[in-house]
Structures are given as C-alpha cells and as structure tokens.
Amino acid sequence: xxxxxxxxxxxxxxxxxxxxxxxxxxxxxxxxxxxxxxxxxxxxxxxxxxxxxxxxxxxxxxxxxxxxxxxxxxxxxxxxxxxxxxxxxxxxxxxxxxxxxxxxxxxxxxxxxxxxxxxxxxxxxxxxxxxxxxxxxxxxxxxxxxxxxxxxxxxxxxxx
Numbered sequence: 001x002x003x004x005x006x007x008x009x010x011x012x013x014x015x016x017x018x019x020x021x022x023x024x025x026x027x028x029x030x031x032x033x034x035x036x037x038x039x040x041x042x043x044x045x046x047x048x049x050x051x052x053x054x055x056x057x058x059x060x061x062x063x064x065x066x067x068x069x070x071x072x073x074x075x076x077x078x079x080x081x082x083x084x085x086x087x088x089x090x091x092x093x094x095x096x097x098x099x100x101x102x103x104x105x106x107x108x109x110x111x112x113x114x115x116x117x118x119x120x121x122x123x124x125x126x127x128x129x130x131x132x133x134x135x136x137x138x139x140x141x142x143x144x145x146x147x148x149x150x151x152x153x154x155x156x157x158x159x160x
Contacts, residue, residue: 014157017141018050022057022079022152027065036066036074043079046151052158055083061091063152070101075122087130093143093154095122107147115146115153124156 023044030038046057061079068074075097081089099107099118106113122143126136140159145152 013160014142015160016051017156017158018048018053020046020048020057020081020152020154020156022046022154023150024063024152033066036068039065039067041065041077043077048081048083050156053081053083053089053156055081055089058082058088071098071104073097073104083130083133085130087128087133089130089133089136090127091124093122093124095120095143095145097145097147110149112149113147118147120145120147122154124154 023046025042025044028040028042030040032038041063043057043059043061043063045059048055048057058080061077063075063077065076066074073096075093075095077091077093079091079093081091083089097104097118097120099113103113103117107118122145124141124143126133126141128134128136141156142159143154143156145154
C-alpha cells in the first residue's frame, strides 16, 4: 500500500512597494448609466513613500468609479507619479470597494468610516520609460486602500 504525501503549495509572499497618500477633489457626478452610477473623482496630487518607490503624485489624474449598488463600487484610477529621481510612472489602479450600505453612504457624504469596515482592494499596473524602473512592468502588484474625507491611502505590494 502506497501513501501519497501531497505537499501544500506555498502561497506567494508580499513585499511592500510604497504607500500613497492621494489628495482628491469633490466628485463629479455623471448620474445613473447602464453600467451603474458613474462618478469621476479628480486627483489633486499626493505623496509616495516606501522602500521601493518614492515621489509625488502629479495633479490631473482621476478615479473613474461605477457604483453598482449600495454596497459595491468599481474603481479605475489613472494618474502619474514623479519619482524623487525625476522619472515619471503612469499608474492604472483597478479594483473594488465594498461595505455595508450604511458605511458606503457615509463615504459618499464625505464622512469618516473606519477603514477596517470597508473591503478596498486593487491591482495597480505601471508604465514608465525609465530603464531603471522597468521591473515595474515585469511584476504583479496588489493594493489595499482606505478612503478618508479628503484623501485616499493606498498600500501597494509586489507579489513575490
């Protein structure tokens, strides 16, 4: 009688890339569309600090949201980071934000909600012309987020 000893797969590890503090403006409401209630959140600027990436978030980006229900929002932000070395990195950050209808309504009104009560996850993708940052094109990243009345805090991690 032979016994099979299956080995458990080892889950990937995460390595902290950077924390982003993104300043945002008032939402621009488009209204109810076939894809949900559409709104655009202007990105006014911000900071990027971390062990692998540092710089500022340039003004001019936006988060294009589709509010699918009272508890679920699709997010798709596009913006540019300028590193402390002067390189520019284009970011597309796509994800979801979910929570109770009450907590999501508070966020929509600009009220503070404990971030642990909201599931906010994303997958950022990067593009840059800087050869020394080309590794950003060749890796998978994930993010966690927290929405505050005047800013968003994102933590990006490389999947190892």
